[in-house]
Amino acid sequence: MSGPPRIQFHEITKRYPGILALDRVSFDVAPGCVHAIVGENGAGKSTLMKVLSGATQADSGSIAIDGVQVKIARARDAERLGIATVYQELSLAPHLSVAENVFLGRWPATAGVVRFSRLRAEAARLFARLGLTLPASSNVESLSVAQQQMVEIARAVSLGARVLVLDEPSAVLTTHELASLFRLVREMRGRGVSILYISHRLDEVFELADFVTVLRDGAHISTRPIGEVTRERLITEAVGRGLSEDAPQCRQKRGEPVLRVRGMAAPGRCADVSFEIHTGEVFGLTGMVGSGRSSVARAIFGTVPGVQGTVQVGDRCGPFRSPRQAQRADIAFVPEDRKREGLLLQRAVRENLTLAHRNSSARWGVLALGAERRFARGLLDRFGIRARGTEQAVTTLSGGNQQKTLLARWLQRPYRVIILDEPTRGVDVGAKAEIYRLIGELAERGAAILVVSSELPEVIRLCDRIGVMCRGRLASVLDNSTRATTQEQLLSLAVGAGAA
Amino acid sequence: MMLREQHHVIRWLVAARMPIVLLAVVAFATFLTEGRFASLDNLINVARQISFEGLIAFGMTLVIVTGGIDLSVGSLVALTGIVAALVMRAAGGLAPEAAMTLGLSAGVLAGATVGTTSGIVVARLAIPPFIVTLAMMLVARGFAFILCDGRPVYELPESLMWLGRGFAWEGALGRVLPVPVLILAAAYVVFGVLLSRTVFGRGVVAIGSNEEAARLAAIPVRRTKVIVYVILGALCGLSGVMNTAKLMAGDPRVGEMWELNVIAAVVVGGTSLFGGRGSMTGTLIGALLIGVINNSLNLLHVEHFWQKVVLGAVILAAALVDAGLRRLEMR
Numbered sequence: 001m002s003g004p005p006r007i008q009f010h011e012i013t014k015r016y017p018g019i020l021a022l023d024r025v026s027f028d029v030a031p032g033c034v035h036a037i038v039g040e041n042g043a044g045k046s047t048l049m050k051v052l053s054g055a056t057q058a059d060s061g062s063i064a065i066d067g068v069q070v071k072i073a074r075a076r077d078a079e080r081l082g083i084a085t086v087y088q089e090l091s092l093a094p095h096l097s098v099a100e101n102v103f104l105g106r107w108p109a110t111a112g113v114v115r116f117s118r119l120r121a122e123a124a125r126l127f128a129r130l131g132l133t134l135p136a137s138s139n140v141e142s143l144s145v146a147q148q149q150m151v152e153i154a155r156a157v158s159l160g161a162r163v164l165v166l167d168e169p170s171a172v173l174t175t176h177e178l179a180s181l182f183r184l185v186r187e188m189r190g191r192g193v194s195i196l197y198i199s200h201r202l203d204e205v206f207e208l209a210d211f212v213t214v215l216r217d218g219a220h221i222s223t224r225p226i227g228e229v230t231r232e233r234l235i236t237e238a239v240g241r242g243l244s245e246d247a248p249q250c251r252q253k254r255g256e257p258v259l260r261v262r263g264m265a266a267p268g269r270c271a272d273v274s275f276e277i278h279t280g281e282v283f284g285l286t287g288m289v290g291s292g293r294s295s296v297a298r299a300i301f302g303t304v305p306g307v308q309g310t311v312q313v314g315d316r317c318g319p320f321r322s323p324r325q326a327q328r329a330d331i332a333f334v335p336e337d338r339k340r341e342g343l344l345l346q347r348a349v350r351e352n353l354t355l356a357h358r359n360s361s362a363r364w365g366v367l368a369l370g371a372e373r374r375f376a377r378g379l380l381d382r383f384g385i386r387a388r389g390t391e392q393a394v395t396t397l398s399g400g401n402q403q404k405t406l407l408a409r410w411l412q413r414p415y416r417v418i419i420l421d422e423p424t425r426g427v428d429v430g431a432k433a434e435i436y437r438l439i440g441e442l443a444e445r446g447a448a449i450l451v452v453s454s455e456l457p458e459v460i461r462l463c464d465r466i467g468v469m470c471r472g473r474l475a476s477v478l479d480n481s482t483r484a485t486t487q488e489q490l491l492s493l494a495v496g497a498g499a500a
Numbered sequence: 501m502m503l504r505e506q507h508h509v510i511r512w513l514v515a516a517r518m519p520i521v522l523l524a525v526v527a528f529a530t531f532l533t534e535g536r537f538a539s540l541d542n543l544i545n546v547a548r549q550i551s552f553e554g555l556i557a558f559g560m561t562l563v564i565v566t567g568g569i570d571l572s573v574g575s576l577v578a579l580t581g582i583v584a585a586l587v588m589r590a591a592g593g594l595a596p597e598a599a600m601t602l603g604l605s606a607g608v609l610a611g612a613t614v615g616t617t618s619g620i621v622v623a624r625l626a627i628p629p630f631i632v633t634l635a636m637m638l639v640a641r642g643f644a645f646i647l648c649d650g651r652p653v654y655e656l657p658e659s660l661m662w663l664g665r666g667f668a669w670e671g672a673l674g675r676v677l678p679v680p681v682l683i684l685a686a687a688y689v690v691f692g693v694l695l696s697r698t699v700f701g702r703g704v705v706a707i708g709s710n711e712e713a714a715r716l717a718a719i720p721v722r723r724t725k726v727i728v729y730v731i732l733g734a735l736c737g738l739s740g741v742m743n744t745a746k747l748m749a750g751d752p753r754v755g756e757m758w759e760l761n762v763i764a765a766v767v768v769g770g771t772s773l774f775g776g777r778g779s780m781t782g783t784l785i786g787a788l789l790i791g792v793i794n795n796s797l798n799l800l801h802v803e804h805f806w807q808k809v810v811l812g813a814v815i816l817a818a819a820l821v822d823a824g825l826r827r828l829e830m831r
Binding site: 301303322323324326327333335340341342343344345346347351354355356358359362365366367369409 | 693697698699700702703705706709710712713714715716717718719720776777
């Protein structure tokens with residue numbers, strides 16, 4: 001490699017009230033490479049990216065791009081320097097077309113009137129160059145999340161980006177979609193773009209990255225070529241202690257069937273789904289996006305209208321028509337999207353913790369706030385949620401602690417059936433291990449657990465049996481008591497290629 | 501650390517901003533009116549004046565915290581006042597107390613019925629509350645006129661006046677506690693507890709913060725939404741009957757613009773129009789603030805048109821201060 005590095009971070013320091021978010025972080029990013037950044041939630045990855053993209057400013061330190069020291073005070077400055085960021089929360093205008101979004105604010109116009117034909121043609125040319133198949137004139141809201149991400153990346157390219165920041169791009173993608181993301185990233189690398197890739201999934205880091213930087217508690221720990229590190233080494237550095245990523249292996253105890261689903265169908269979502277989950281068993285449900293894996297979970301919990309067939313917990317017979325009925329039948333449900341359907345972001349941790357069991361510190365409907373606060377404090381300890389106190393707004397917690405808060409909302413009581421939809425989405429390796437351990441404990445205590453997950457390694461490590469959904473039907477149920485199922489097996493079933 | 505202390509001061513300021521502003525305005529009004537504002541008679545007067553709309557503002561707070569809105573409250577005051585007046589006149593043969601009780605029940609029931617209708621349409625059919633209650637505002641106002649042929653309803657039992665203009669005690673302390681103010685105070689306690697200290701109130705806040713999360717946490721979302729509109733309707737009924745008692749007539753024209761005054765009190769009190777955040781204490785102070793400003797402008801003989809300008813400026817200022825403090829707090 002010759003010439004100056006694409007980015008030089010020099011002694012970047014950022015302090016928030018009470019927290020040192022970045023502590024004299026220095027490292028270089030080479031041009032035309034994929035540079036992964038790993039670390040636990042709260043390690044400073046997001047803050048560093050915000051500094052780079054002008055969303056916030058460092059207290060001290062400097063950044064040089066291609067050897068030239070730069071000042072990034074606003075998002076505009078970053079854009080001018082060719083730094084593009086694709087955040088986890090996509091920032092597209094849903095009612096505008098793909099082409100309009102790609103060239104947002106830069107539409108070709110004559111006397112103020114947009115020339116749509118030229119706009120579409122330019123978009124099509126750009127997509128062809130990047131090897132993308134995107135419908136230029138469709139509205140963005142009709143696209144899948146994966147396609148929307150492609151649109152964002154295409155926009156970055158059209159802006160002439162030299163640096164592309166991808167913040168957890170894979171969190172919402174299926175294995176299939178991931179492959180096309182990787183292709184695009186490699187394509188951009190080939191064009192000399194430097195990609196900063198933030199991900200919790202080490203598999204991806206090893207597959208894609210050329211370099212990897214570890215941050216921990218706001219400090220820079222290491223930056224090395226990917227060939228010089230091992231998986232174990234990375235985890236140890238990120239967490240600061242040795243930690244087994246593996247879930248507890250093979251459970252022995254498997255008792256009576258608790259949850260019985262027979263011939264369940266939900267219009268337009270899933271059909272003819274039948275399975276049972278026994279006490280002490282972890283049952284995994286996987287499949288492509290749109291295969292109906294989440295719909296099955298939701299149909300059981302009564303949030304989908306028009307469910308037919310039978311759903312039975314012990315002697316309680318469903319299908320249940322509302323989450324309340326399902327809760328009374330002893331089912332707990334932790335939804336997949338904690339921000340959209342899980343947490344009251346602006347409210348206190350305490351209120352979030354007690355939301356599904358508000359009655360537990362109430363008498364005749366009136367809450368005893370002191371008792372509730374003590375109870376919430378107990379939950380913080382029991383579930384290892386790191387918060388300043390019970391009154392902190394939940395939005396200020398790290399992703400892992402938010403997820404643990406959501407889990408604690410339901411798992412504070414011993415439900416017989418526990419449904420977890422993507423229980424480790426967007427959480428760091430440390431929190432992930434804790435959540436796996438928790439699931440293991442719940443199974444030990446005799447709960448019947450349904451884990452819905454798109455992350456195949458997770459399903460294989462965690463579940464005793466695995467159901468694979470394909471086009472709304474349960475294609476197959478595999479025995480995984482020896483943890484011997486392979487990703488290839490699951491994938492071929494998920495795309496409908498495997499034999500049942 | 502300097503920064504930390506600053507943060508605490510800001511947090512305290514944010515928490516105590518409403519009482520501080522109220523005190524400042526009261527002091528300023530007293531100063532400008534050379535003490536006339538602070539006379540006992542005038543203070544009692546202000547308190548009574550805000551009771552009618554303040555009562556409704558408590559119900560409106562519940563609705564707004566769920567993320568809803570109700571524009572029909574002013575029309576409901578007129579409609580329920582007419583219904584109560586007609587019932588009392590029809591029950592003229594009964595003992596005055598019995599007629600009064602009947603009229604009051606009829607007014608509250610009428611309000612609750614309209615509230616139920618709005619609530620069910622909003623919750624079950626998922627039509628935006630702005631539109632539903634805008635329609636209900638016109639329908640209720642129309643029926644208020646239809647029921648009485650557009651003419652005020654007189655010949656009400658004499659004892660009714662107590663509800664609108666009477667005093668709770670007329671003993672040694674003299675006439676210090678007007679009945680409407682007593683009702684307002686009782687409602688403040690009841691609804692303050694309901695919003696911040698009950699399982700139901702927790703559901704109200706949760707729905708306004710994140711409706712989907714509330715549903716998935718097994719909160720009865722639709723039922724809760726219907727109930728807040730029913731409560732608001734019933735409070736409009738109570739206020740409507742009190743208003744009829746104050747005027748000693750059922751008048752189909754009353755309550756014009758009340759919806760905006762009520763929403764102003766709620767918003768000045770720091771409740772978010774987006775839902776998920778609000779308090780009854782804030783609403784009470786908001787109502788007091790607007791009442792104090794109106795009253796002192798009257799005492800100063802400020803022209804009616806200018807009063808509107810001043811009030812508009814106050815609402816805007818309240819919103820700006822609120823947004824500014826919040827931004828400081830977030831840092």
